[in-house]
């Protein structure tokens with residue numbers, strides 16, 4: 118336990134500002150205590166600058182005195198209001214990813230998906246964003262911050278010509294207190310310059326302000342951002358203790374410091390207050406940050422779990438000088454987590470085998486700029502196959518991804534990548550932990566991934582020891598892992614939870630024997646690499662049949678068999694859940710997306726989805742593949758496979774039995790079948806009886822389009838999206854698995870923000886209103902505007918009858934998030 122946990126109240130040091138103007142402390146006695154958090158995503162101006170050609174960079178930083186020479190000397194787009202004309206720039210709303218707007222080119226970066234951006238494309242590597250906002254006069258005296266959830270990458274920010282700082286990371290959130298630089302009662306211009314000349318990871322990363330931006334206003338006395346810690350524990354009788362610590366930044370004069378207090382309320386999912394506590398402190402000097410805490414008892418808590426992810430809200434209310442000056446609500450869950458070196462993972466005392474996927478934040482149509490509702494769509498798709506853990510490879514994710522995991526019941530391993538024991542590295546660990554520690558979904562911190570220069574040696578062991586001890590001081594309640602590949606013997610000797618990247622690199626049984634205190638889990642394991650719906654290799658077209666032996670060794674089944682058979686292994690996290698742009702290994706151009714996914718870039722399942730669903734869930738599964746449309750291949754022998762969790766399966770071709778086989782646990786079944794058009798029927802048996810049948814038939818030509826939206830009741834907030842599956846049916850109404858028709862879309866009352874089809878070698882535009890079907894499927898993502906009312910999407914394709922979806926877009930819920938216009 119850290120010292121402050123015991124002492125409850127601690128002075129944590131000087132804050133970086135002292136209020137120099139006379140301020141009214143009683144900001145507001147309203148429900149927010151004077152705090153406002155405004156979304157600032159709309160109406161940014163955007164243009165490309167240049168990394169080295171100052172003319173193309175709008176003459177930025179060419180003044181005799183530059184922005185790092187003299188305060189307030191931002192020039193070019195960084196200049197104050199009225200000194201730079203951005204009226205010809207493009208207007209856009211965030212989140213924005215300009216990489217996904219660039220074409221695919223053969224000389225683009227392989228790891229990043231062959232886009233005409235990044236190394237070698239200087240004309241589109243610097244992006245400038247500008248936004249002009251009005252700050253009311255009455256805000257004078259409040260603390261006002263610009264909050265960026267993440268900008269890719271190397272961002273610099275100015276307000277009114279004042280340089281605020283630089284953030285090299287494309288993944289860490291950051292904030293600037295701008296109170297001292299603002300024009301109160303007038304216009305203010307914010308300028309952001311980011312530069313993607315250098316890549317940060319080895320996968321598609323997007324470009325620009327691809328996460329939300331917020332404007333936060335508080336009273337001078339306020340709860341520090343990310344300064345709240347909530348730790349829950351549940352006793353044997355089922356009662357919960359909720360321990361809370363809050364950092365309060367204190368910028369008052371001495372006299373007013375007396376009588377500061379924090380009141381806590383725990384609100385349950387129905388909005389009922391179930392616990393209350395208050396804590397007080399006196400006489401703290403101005404300019405300090407203090408930490409206060411309380412313990413609250415919730416006698417009959419509803420526990421957060423994968424099946425019932427119940428969330429509570431902690432309300433922290435700060436009073437100073439007799440008035441409420443700040444109020445922050447934090448969602449949290451009441452749950453216990455425990456890892457055991459012999460038995461694996463326990464949630465609320467119950468054993469849970471970790472069944473997971475790694476994922477980058479990248480989706481068809483939108484790239485890295487993933488709207489919040491799409492996060493939900495992706496997490497639900499992973500849950501549908503029984504997956505219960507998501508590793509944020511290889512960086513802290515968008516905050517809304519963690520919110521989705523909290524809400525939907527998905528465990529998370531949160532990761533910071535670059536290993537080292539310098540301020541750069543430790544600061545990244547600290548920012549990740551402080552931002553994400555109250556998410557009940559987060560069960561473990563990952564401090565690195567495959568650091569080949571250090572993982573097998575003493576340097577790696579030393580760095581890990583330092584990082585782990587540092588992280589433990591920040592969060593003594595969670596375990597730390599590092600994902601290790603070939604270099605066992607360095608990091609693997611000191612890390613408390615060894616992350617195994619691919620079992621082919623070492624002997625987990627031996628490791629467990631030699632390090633009996635250590636938890637072991639599979640942080641990466643190979644899937645069956647494959648292109649959805651493809652059963653013959655076609656390198657020219659960038660398509661591959663399922664690989665029996667993937668690039669990292671083995672396949673989805675060999676991996677699961679290893680982990681399922683060993684109780685000491687906490688579980689396995691496959692590489693990857695979704696396909697992502699970049700790393701199309703072992704293929705190259707024209708393939709531009711990876712094919713590791715169990716789902717493709719749209720979230721359409723590949724065959725191994727059903728293998729995992731069969732062994733990861735209790736739902737009946739009977740999946741037969743390949744499809745049965747092979748004109749010209751009559752008489753050719755096919756390897757017909759079945760993924761199922763029934764006891765036995767019988768396969769029939771055109772009514773004739775090809776034999777019944779018992780299903781091996783964690784295995785699959787296969788038959789050699791000479792192709793003849795018609796029907797391939799699988800019958801699943803339990804207790805000797807047929808309990809399920811599935812038929813794969815030879816289908817006719819595409820005759821009709823169908824669109825299936827994930828949701829039709831949307832919020833008119835310019836953010837909400839619906840994800841629509843587009844498929845083609847033959848004249849008999851059966852899905853055509855090989856259809857590749859070009860589909861065009863038209864929308865009224867909303868907008869199309871992206872299209873995709875999961876083809877890892879498609880070079881069609883993501884930002885378009887047309888897309889070809891790929892093996893029978895395409896996806897279109899539509900978004901609301903601020904205009905409530907009906908939204909209608911139509912799809913057309915030559916020679917096919919079209920399809921239509923009607924949505925309702927309503928204001929309900931839209932008011933919940935206030936915004937800066």
Ligand code: GAL
Nearest residue numbers: 566567618641668669692700
């Ligand atoms: C791993 C790495 C992943 C990804 C994968 C591709 O070594 O951690 O990020 O690159 O290989 O096989």
